[in-house]
Amino acid sequence: MLKSRIQDDMKTAMKAGDKPRLGVIRLMLAAIKQREVDERITLDDTQTLAVLDKMVKQRRDSISHYASAGREDLAEVERFEIGVIQDYLPAALSADAIAALIDAAVSASGAAAVSDMGKVMNILRPQLQGRADMGAVSALVKQRLGAA
Template identity: 40%
Template structure:
């Protein structure tokens, strides 16, 4: 079963359970997936759906920072709950140790010798870590390894 159909089944389940908070988040996610499908002009693969999920989670994390600055604890709590719902559909996150091994492998694959090869290394890694590891943290780790 595809990720999109899992999400659709979860929407139906949330409707039957009258779980308004979860239903709201899932409907927003479904709308984002539909918008991406229209933009690309085809049914989304599971990898593309994961990218949409990752984007939704990132957007909510950014919102949490703004809410904290504005001392809106009620919105922080609500947004954290939304992130928890979205995380259930993301693949298992990668540990730093796993990512470190992937970086070493990518560096050897492209014969990277310094920071100017960072784009090549990131190109190898970004699709494999999308939605499973923070992109800015990944870039920082790659930069550290290439700079060393």
């Protein structure tokens, strides 16, 4: 399981004295634990990936805010955190692979208009979680359904 891998890496970082990496891993475990406590469940790998994906998205937003405010030092910290978190996410998909999955999801759901976007996104979300920026995927689906 992904969660146990993160916990093992925390122990390794503690033994190695890698404080920056240890801090990020602790943030990840805290976010996972928070969701488990809030929802009174134990997260599976898909749900854990969703938490990590959300953390990456938050950090990307922070980077843009810090960069616009001229705080490159803080933006660099966020970039480091993204790098550590992405070690636990699956490899990103290419644009062609994403387009193929979108086409398959549109035909599988029978979507014909933008109003059917929710059906398509429900099919795509488990396949793309952590492997693509879901905001960008959403825009591509909207564009595809608008052209259909």
